[in-house]
Amino acid sequence: MSSPLTRPGRFPVLRDILREPSARIGLVLVGAVVLAALLAPVAAALTGHGPNQQFRAEALTETGLPTGPNGDFWFGADGNGRDVLVRTLYGARISLLVGIPATTLALLIGTAVGLVAGFFPGRTDRLLSLGTDVALSFPFVVTALSLVALNKGGDGRPLLNPVVLVIIVISLFAWTAFARLVRNLVVVLRERPFVEAALSLGASRRRVVVREILPNVLPVVVVYWAVQLPVNIMLEATLSFLGVGVQAPTASWGSMIAEAQRSSLYQVQPWFLLGPGIAMFVTVLGFNTISSGVRNVLDPG
Amino acid sequence: MITYLLRQASRALTTLLIVLVIAFGLTRVAYRDPAAVLAPRNADQRTLDGITRALRLDEPWYLQLWHYLYRGPDIQGAEMGLFHWPPALGYSFRQQRPVTELILEKIPATLSLALGAVVIWMALSLLFGVIAARRRDTWVDHGLSVFSYTGLSVPTFLTGILLAYFLYFKLSTYGIRWFPGGGYVPLAEDPFQWARHLLLPWLTIAIAEIGVFQRVVRANMLDVLGADYIRTARAKGVSERRVHFDHALGAALNPVITLGGLELAALMGGAIVTEQIFGLDGVGRLAVEAAVGGDFPVVIGTTILASAVFVVSTFVVDVITRLRDPSGAT
Numbered sequence: 001m002s003s004p005l006t007r008p009g010r011f012p013v014l015r016d017i018l019r020e021p022s023a024r025i026g027l028v029l030v031g032a033v034v035l036a037a038l039l040a041p042v043a044a045a046l047t048g049h050g051p052n053q054q055f056r057a058e059a060l061t062e063t064g065l066p067t068g069p070n071g072d073f074w075f076g077a078d079g080n081g082r083d084v085l086v087r088t089l090y091g092a093r094i095s096l097l098v099g100i101p102a103t104t105l106a107l108l109i110g111t112a113v114g115l116v117a118g119f120f121p122g123r124t125d126r127l128l129s130l131g132t133d134v135a136l137s138f139p140f141v142v143t144a145l146s147l148v149a150l151n152k153g154g155d156g157r158p159l160l161n162p163v164v165l166v167i168i169v170i171s172l173f174a175w176t177a178f179a180r181l182v183r184n185l186v187v188v189l190r191e192r193p194f195v196e197a198a199l200s201l202g203a204s205r206r207r208v209v210v211r212e213i214l215p216n217v218l219p220v221v222v223v224y225w226a227v228q229l230p231v232n233i234m235l236e237a238t239l240s241f242l243g244v245g246v247q248a249p250t251a252s253w254g255s256m257i258a259e260a261q262r263s264s265l266y267q268v269q270p271w272f273l274l275g276p277g278i279a280m281f282v283t284v285l286g287f288n289t290i291s292s293g294v295r296n297v298l299d300p301g
Numbered sequence: 302m303i304t305y306l307l308r309q310a311s312r313a314l315t316t317l318l319i320v321l322v323i324a325f326g327l328t329r330v331a332y333r334d335p336a337a338v339l340a341p342r343n344a345d346q347r348t349l350d351g352i353t354r355a356l357r358l359d360e361p362w363y364l365q366l367w368h369y370l371y372r373g374p375d376i377q378g379a380e381m382g383l384f385h386w387p388p389a390l391g392y393s394f395r396q397q398r399p400v401t402e403l404i405l406e407k408i409p410a411t412l413s414l415a416l417g418a419v420v421i422w423m424a425l426s427l428l429f430g431v432i433a434a435r436r437r438d439t440w441v442d443h444g445l446s447v448f449s450y451t452g453l454s455v456p457t458f459l460t461g462i463l464l465a466y467f468l469y470f471k472l473s474t475y476g477i478r479w480f481p482g483g484g485y486v487p488l489a490e491d492p493f494q495w496a497r498h499l500l501l502p503w504l505t506i507a508i509a510e511i512g513v514f515q516r517v518v519r520a521n522m523l524d525v526l527g528a529d530y531i532r533t534a535r536a537k538g539v540s541e542r543r544v545h546f547d548h549a550l551g552a553a554l555n556p557v558i559t560l561g562g563l564e565l566a567a568l569m570g571g572a573i574v575t576e577q578i579f580g581l582d583g584v585g586r587l588a589v590e591a592a593v594g595g596d597f598p599v600v601i602g603t604t605i606l607a608s609a610v611f612v613v614s615t616f617v618v619d620v621i622t623r624l625r626d627p628s629g630a631t
Contacts, residue, residue, distance in 0.1 A: 133312070134319045137615075139607040141570035142585075145592035146600040150331055234456045238574060241458045243593050254458070261462050261578065267470055277459050285454040 013219070016297045023293025029286030033279070037096050040089035047072070049083035051090040052249045056081040066269045075271040078256070079263050087251040088275040094252045095283060098166055099233040105171035106232075107225050110178020111217070117179065118186025119209055125183070132176045141238065144169045148244040162247045166239055170232050181224055185217050223294050230287035237280060253280045305623060313616040320608045324601055325369050328391075331597045332358055352394055390602030395594070400602035404584055410485045411583035414575065415568050417499055418506035423561065426511045427550070430518025435545055437523065445515060452512030457571050461505040461578040468501060483580030502575045509571065510564060517560060521553035528552075555625060562618030566611040 017023050044050055059067050059077030066077040075084035117128035147169050151158050158165075189195060190213075198208045239245030240254030248255060253276035260266040266273035353359065357368060391400040433445045452460075469482040480501050486494040525531065526549050534548050535541075573585030584603060591599035 130312075130315065130319070133316045134323070137316055137320055137608045137611045138323075138604065139566075139569045139611060141573050142588055142600075142604045142607045145573075145588050146327060146597070146604045149592045149595055149597050149600045150327065152595055230454075237456055238458060238570070241456075241574065242577065242589050244589070257458060257462065261458075266462070266466065273462065273466075277463075280456060280459065281454055284456070285450065288450060288454055 013297065017294055020293040020297050022289050022296065026286045026289030026291075026293060029282050030290065033092055033283045033286060034096070036089050036279070037092035040086070040093055043089050044086050047074075047083060047086060049073075049086045051086050051251050052082065054081045055083070059083075066265060066272065068269055069271055075275045076269050078259065078269075078272050079265050084256075084269075084271055084275045087256060088253070088279050090251040091253040091256060091276055092279060092283070094163075094246055094250060095233045095236060095280075098163060098170070098236040098246070099229050102167045102170035102232050102236075103174060103225055103229045105167065106174035106228065107178050107221060109171065109175035110180075111182050111221055113175065113179040114182025114184075115186055115209055115213065115217070118183040119190060119205070119213065121187075128179070129183075132179050135173065135176050138173070140173050140235065141242070143173075144235075144239055145242075145244055148239075158247075162245065163250075166236055166245050169239075170235050173235075174228055174232055177228060178221065178224065182217055182221060185220060186213055189213050189216055223291075223298070226287060226294070227291040230284040233283060233287075234280075253277075302623075306620065309616060309619050313612050317609060317612045320612065321370065321605065322366070324605050324608075325366055328369070328597075328601055329362065329365070331601070332356060348394075355392075390605055391598035393591075393596055393598050395596045396599075400599050403587060403599060404602060404606060407582060407584045407587050409487060410581050411572055411576070411585060413485075413488060413495065413499055414502055414506070414572055414581060414583060415565065417496075417503045418510070418568070418571075419561070419565055421503050422507035422510040422514060423557075425507065426514030426518055427557075429511065429515040431522060431545055431550060433515065433519040434522035434526065435541075442519075445519075449512040449515050452508045455509070457505060457509050458574045458578060460508050461502070461575055464501050464505055465578060483578075485581045485583070499581075502579045502581060505575045505578070506568070506571045513564070514557065514560070518553060518557055521556055522549055525549045525552045555622060558625070559618055559622050562614050562621075566614040569607045569610075 018027075040051070049055065055073075055077065059073055059081040061067065064079075066079055066081065067073060068076040070076070073083050073085070075088065078084055078087070113128055113132070117125045148162075148165065151160050151162070151165055195208060195212055198212050199205070203211075236245055237252070237254035237257075240252040241258045243255070243258065245254060246252040256276040257273060257280075260273040260276075357365060360368075389399060389401050390404065392398075393400055393403060396403065429445050429448075433442045436442050455463075465482055468480045472479060473482075479497075481498050484498055486498050488495045522545070526544075531544060531548055534544055539548070569585065572583065573589060575581070576583040576585040577589060584606070588600055588603040591597075591603075
């Protein structure tokens, strides 16, 4: 992890990463997902199918079963006669819309905690480490269930927008990973000559943290952001799969898969499951491939 | 050694206590409006007043914390409070039963699921990891690494549905009924049926974990294989197979145990999803149904249980790792 710190600049690293074959493959996959999210309204306009619009007459058979792929509905329809392709594309938006802010929020909290814990050894460090331990000992899914159960007003309606709640819940857990990473980096950096020099020249501790330590930690943290993003995208999908994440009728890959499973409709219309399933797989695989490429560059061997 | 144990134990206890107090804070938020999160649907004012009285919601918070931690007032004949035996995790007014009782009923299914999955994932990832290290950079190694990536990139719920689709639904349309699609048979009733019903759920959890562990085992094996004592063993003419399985594997195992304990402790998430897909009547399903239906005491009870399991097992893992390697080098 310390190798990027010893390199002369940040940009050669970036160039090496772009040359790494697996990082390239990953970037292409992730680029495709981002493109899909951006182009979702275009697909909706072209097909004339809104993401939540139901086409019971066209897309359901007389017995109420959804049709498979055809010229009109490329991925077929779901149990309510909605276009699976359009919903899958809109699902990419929700994944990124939840994953990116949640991971970024986690990065901000974690970096702040890690900087302080690493820079101030002793009591502050112990206290913050205890806080990290406590946060880690709440198992994610179960705790998310109880936080979601709390999100209920007297009239039974949610108090907070479920998407916002999911973002908060995920970042409440994800910051610990950043905090540990940053703390360990800072503990090493603190002993470096340039930090000692800045301190003995009379720079304030705050200035040293912000001006000397943060710029050295940041590249690693940003790379780690890309490592954590797919994890958090999976967490969102898991919550939506369990019915406590993004609420219907908003299209989320997790809830689409849950619906396909609950109604067993994927047995007659496999694309109902395969559409969101493949999208999910490509997204996570893309990020995992990027991060393994990045690892190959930063820590060869 | 003893100071180390004491320090770790006190750290675990502190963490546990903070966890409990946070859980208490959450119940305080929830109990602000008992009608929304506690009472049965369409409860009248008298029931609500009864709940307020039973939970002593009119008393100050420190008294409530005391009731919660040490010994609360009985609720409809059920003892409350966490620090007596058995600890009471709350009372579900929806189901008119103590939460502990509800959870205890469901624990056998969840425990069978977790333990079986661990056995499968540890065995397979050790095997795959050692093979991948032995055949480094051959097609075997590459094939296993593709498998590991796939396992990592497919969420548990998708793995489960795909297994259910191919091994249950597709096979049974051809008249092959090896794997049932769901349900739980108690071990004491019929061990064979127990394992048969759990095989797909075990695989569901194991596949994702093998993706992680196989890579850790492989990396550690390669690390250890470069060490001096392995060269000595080889020079002494120890067979290659024994070098890998007896000498290197033992040393490579430490990080695996540490990570394994953490993953096992955090298994609850995977268990919830798997129970949901295969209709296993376990703790996870209880929690999801309670969360969706708004039965708060059951959800927070499960959360407390899962956190306690996590804290205790990380402690145990710490101690085991330390006993295996008293120098504290890991």
